[in-house]
Amino acid sequence: MSRKGRLSAAVVRDSAPVFAALGDETRLRLVARLSERGPQSIARLAEGEPVTRQAITKHLRVLADAGVARDQRRGRERLWALERRSLDEARRCLDLVSQDWDEALARLKAFVET
Amino acid sequence: MSRKGRLSAAVVRDSAPVFAALGDETRLRLVARLSERGPQSIARLAEGEPVTRQAITKHLRVLADAGVARDQRRGRERLWALERRSLDEARRCLDLVSQDWDEALARLKAFVET
DNA sequence: GAAATAGGCAACTATAGGGTTGCCTATTTC
């Protein structure tokens, strides 16, 4: 009983900040925009958003700190783009949860049927 | 240009709270525990955690509000288990981001090569 | 070089969130 499971403490420690970064509607919308329309400037990203440019800047900072996005100065503007690594990591984390959960259910079922 | 993208406003609205729920280390650890060892009582889940049982209760409440977990009274204890639906939803959201991003990069590359 | 554009910095506000403690209730167990 009590199989090891796939989710190491390290995975949890690394993924939690990424999820936290994605856990705000404005930020998730920014991620969506960046994924759909590619690298963009702050002003462009703030366009149509219900909050100020400053707020957007802060959100981008949060995404950067979580490793979800990175920026690059380009003349007078600053281009933001997604960073695949951390997003993939988060996906993998959810996959592991799924797999462990499937197995746990299977064990439970087997146990009940005994 | 500016393809529609797969991430509807609805997906963003639904997924953000799930990510927020997973965005705390303690809660993500709870999710990991539940996925590895199946349904458990609050006391059991609090075992070994560095915070009080009350804190764990609050975290479970957050997970429930996000639809990530659900509870069921069982005699004097309360069994908590994961809810697949919302976790799958979050996974799908990350998949969509990935796909859109891949396409955006491909378009960018094609554009540069012209 | 003046005007417009893109962004940075700092101070400030308000609320949500994680955590605690103290005490009370319900259900088992002996």
Place this chain on the structure above:
DNA sequence: GAAATAGGCAACCCTATAGTTGCCTATTTC
């Protein structure tokens, strides 16, 4: 039925966070 066990409720603290406003700097553009 007394003691142990599982959990709920409420008040409280402190910090992180989302947001704002005001103003300053750097780069384009005309």
